Amino acid sequence: MATSAAGVIPAERFWQRMAIGLAVFIIFGFAQFALRGFVDPVAAPFWVHLHGIAMLAWLGLLIVQPTLVSRAELPLHRRLGWIGGGLALVITGLGIFTGLASLVLNRFPPFFSPPYFLALTTVEALVFGAMVWWAVRRRHATQWHRRLMIGATIVILEPALGRILPMPLMIGWSDIPIGLIQLAVVGIIALHDRRTFGRVHPATKAIFLIVIAVRATIYLLSLAPPVIALAARLTGG
Numbered sequence: 001m002a003t004s005a006a007g008v009i010p011a012e013r014f015w016q017r018m019a020i021g022l023a024v025f026i027i028f029g030f031a032q033f034a035l036r037g038f039v040d041p042v043a044a045p046f047w048v049h050l051h052g053i054a055m056l057a058w059l060g061l062l063i064v065q066p067t068l069v070s071r072a073e074l075p076l077h078r079r080l081g082w083i084g085g086g087l088a089l090v091i092t093g094l095g096i097f098t099g100l101a102s103l104v105l106n107r108f109p110p111f112f113s114p115p116y117f118l119a120l121t122t123v124e125a126l127v128f129g130a131m132v133w134w135a136v137r138r139r140h141a142t143q144w145h146r147r148l149m150i151g152a153t154i155v156i157l158e159p160a161l162g163r164i165l166p167m168p169l170m171i172g173w174s175d176i177p178i179g180l181i182q183l184a185v186v187g188i189i190a191l192h193d194r195r196t197f198g199r200v201h202p203a204t205k206a207i208f209l210i211v212i213a214v215r216a217t218i219y220l221l222s223l224a225p226p227v228i229a230l231a232a233r234l235t236g237g
Helices: 009-035 044-072 073-102 114-137 143-153 158-162 176-198 202-222 225-235
Strands: none
Touching: 009 044, 009 143, 009 176, 009 225, 044 073, 044 114, 044 143, 073 114, 073 225, 114 143, 114 202, 143 202, 158 176, 176 202, 176 225, 202 225
């Protein structure tokens, strides 16, 4: 997560606050779900715990990185950035594996059909990983880099939202409110862009389109015969 040192303190405050806000929201979503007794964390398979630990590490890095930039600790920022890129690959792999294993073990939410859950976990994990590595490739283009890192995390807000929203009452149309909430978060970045540049940055527009594309792709894939057939084989149906 490299960036320029010029004017970093006022610039990085916004990204640090965005990172903290996303981290708090995601952790709250999972914590309140467990505290309400909807899941037994102790009984979860070990790979679920690994995925959770990896995500906590990602959220920690997301907060630490702009903090390091604001303190002009760029060498450490760059080293941790490469670690973050590797961590994103681990999260992508664990996300896909956890989704597949959940179908095999019948541990997926009952309000999702198997094809939808398969498409959901696979598409979001792949897009998250792709966006992080896009950000790594654009590490010298500071404005793109910052937005893509936050954007990758916005894409995977769905698991936390799914534990907060009344999902059993939203069967068949949950993509709409989830997508709208994600777009509202992108809107916060767009407002920041307008205050900073007088226009919405192209990277912010790209994230907006990616969020829409992800929701649409998940829905359409869940209706595709090959995905339906694979989900049936995984669940033994």
